[in-house]
Amino acid sequence: MTIQESKKLWIALAVGLLWFLALLWPLLGIKPEGLEFAKTFDIFLKFAVAGICIMAVYQIQQAGKLDSVGTPIRSVAEYIQTIYAKTPTWIMLGALLTAAIIFPLVTGRYAHDVASSVLVYICLGLGLNIVVGLAGLLDLGYIAFYGVxxxxxxxxxxxxxxxxxxxMPIAGGFAAIAGCxxxxxxxxxxxxxxxxxxxGFGEIVRLILNNWMELTNGPNGxxxxxxxSIWWFDFGDFTFETLMLKKLWMLYYVILAIAVFTILCVYRLNYSRIGRAWEAIREDETAAELMGVNTFLLKLLAYASGAVFAGFAGAYFAARMRFVGPESFTFLESAMVLAMVVLGGMGSIPGVILGVLALVALPEAFRDFELYRMFIFGGSMTLMMLxxxxxxxxxxxxGKRSEEMD
Structure with missing residues (x-):
């Protein structure tokens, strides 16, 4: 790395730290009793020292002085990747499913609540992934199907x-009709x-839910x-009884079953002829139509298919909360689900799941940091996308393109 390139990096770091200070001080320094500077500069100093240390390590690494440390780490990473590649997929999936089943038995109510929210957003993210990731159709009103x-x-x-x-299937059917x-x-x-x-469609649905008093009870919800509830066999009386799933850990298994069903369906769609056709539309709609793909029908099918899983998640949400209101289905929710798909990787099922974990579980992990957790969260997301x-x-x-065959 040349001296000029090094100077550019340090200047960029300085500009970034000043911009961070400009954002930090209004949040921490402006209070009802007056202006405060000490707390702001204390936090800023910690971030500045961390940034300078990271920049110094980066430049040392670029100069090749950390090769003795980096080589063993790369060797370990390659070894882990080799083991991962050789491990059968069914073993890893079985281990993940087993961990998901055991999870409520070793955790508390707060963890159950967060895990249920994660699974709901997995259903929403995978449904939107059909529309955005596979078919390449931008949808900013997806949360409307959740509300339906x-x-x-x-x-x-x-x-x-x-x-x-x-x-639940009726809710999915109505959501599919809304998707069409x-x-x-x-x-x-x-x-x-x-x-x-x-x-506009998402806002129309929200306004209908908010104003149609005779049907939806308006803003009162x-x-x-x-x-x-499920049928439970009583071995004492040898009869079937109705068991109401009132505990949160019981409801966790309901949304886990819905999420597993969603993952299986999206996976089958992804690797089917319909999924290949959606990807063709995403890459070049005109070329796909010339090759005989019925773009009209398949785009309509993409909207309907994605909406079905949002309808399932919406039915569970209503059952879990025992209350629904129009304020739960705002544009911000649509933007969050879209961010999960983009952050995780469009068209990728594991990517969407990781995107949901990053945007739902990660902020909860940093809850103890109070106001600072949003800085950590935003910085982590920005760094990840860079x-x-x-x-x-x-x-x-x-497959591969012709220029990649060399």
Whole structure:
């Protein structure tokens, strides 16, 4: 690294630290009793020292003076990667599923709550991944399907006393119909126009939920929703009894089953002829249409398929909370789910799961840092996207291009 390049890096670090100070001081230094500088500069000094140390280590590494340390680390990383490649997939998946099943037995209520939220967002992220990651259609109103599924179960259960397991496929069906409604007028749109239309659709659904008093009870929401129940065999009386799943750890297994079902369905879709057609549309819609792909039908199918899983997650959300209101289905939720898909890796199932963990579980891990956790969270996400712009776990492209065959 030349002296000029080194100077540019140090200047960039200095500018970044000054910008960080400009953001930090209004949050920590402006208080009702007056202005305070000591706490702001104390926090800033710690971040500045950390940044300088990281920059120094980076430049030493670029100069080749850390090769003696880096070589063993790379060897260990390559060895772990070799073991990972040789391990059968079913063993790793079985171990993950076993850990997920055992999880509620070794953790407390708070962990159950966070894990349930993670699994809900996994369903939402994988559903949106069909639309955005596979078909390449930007959808900023995806949370509307989540709301449709939640209100479908809430209204059917409260008004007609229908059970959760019967309402869940109905909620998915209504969400799919909503997906077709949004998909049909957007089939000829691309880019910014598509984003505007989907954003408008999401707001339309939220306003309908907020203002249709006769059906949705408006901003007051729907109360008194029943939790899921299962048939349980009583060995004492040799009869079947209804067991209401009231405990949070019981509800965890419900959303775990829904999440596993979602993962299996999305995986099968991804590696099917329909999934290949969606990827063709994503890469070049005009070329795909010329090759005989029915882009009209498949784009409509992408919207409907993605909406189904959001409907399932919405039905579970209503059952878990026993209340639904329009404030739970805002644009911010759509943006969060989209960020999970992009951060994890569009088109990648493991990537979406890691993106959900990063955006849902990571902030909870830093909750003890109070105000500072958002700086750590935002900085981690920014650094991640700079290091891996294609996502944490990008999708593997099937086959190779002609220029890659050399």
């Amino acid at each position: 599924g939640a209100y479908t179960y809430a209204l059917l259960n409260v008004n007609y006393d229908m059970p959760f397991w019967l309402c 409604i949004i998909g049909y007028p957007t089939l000829r749109m691309r880019g910014d126009y598509l984003a505007i239309v989907t954003l 729907v109360l008194g929703i029943s939790k899921p 290091i891996r712009p294609k996502g944490i776990w990008p999708a593997k492209r099937m």
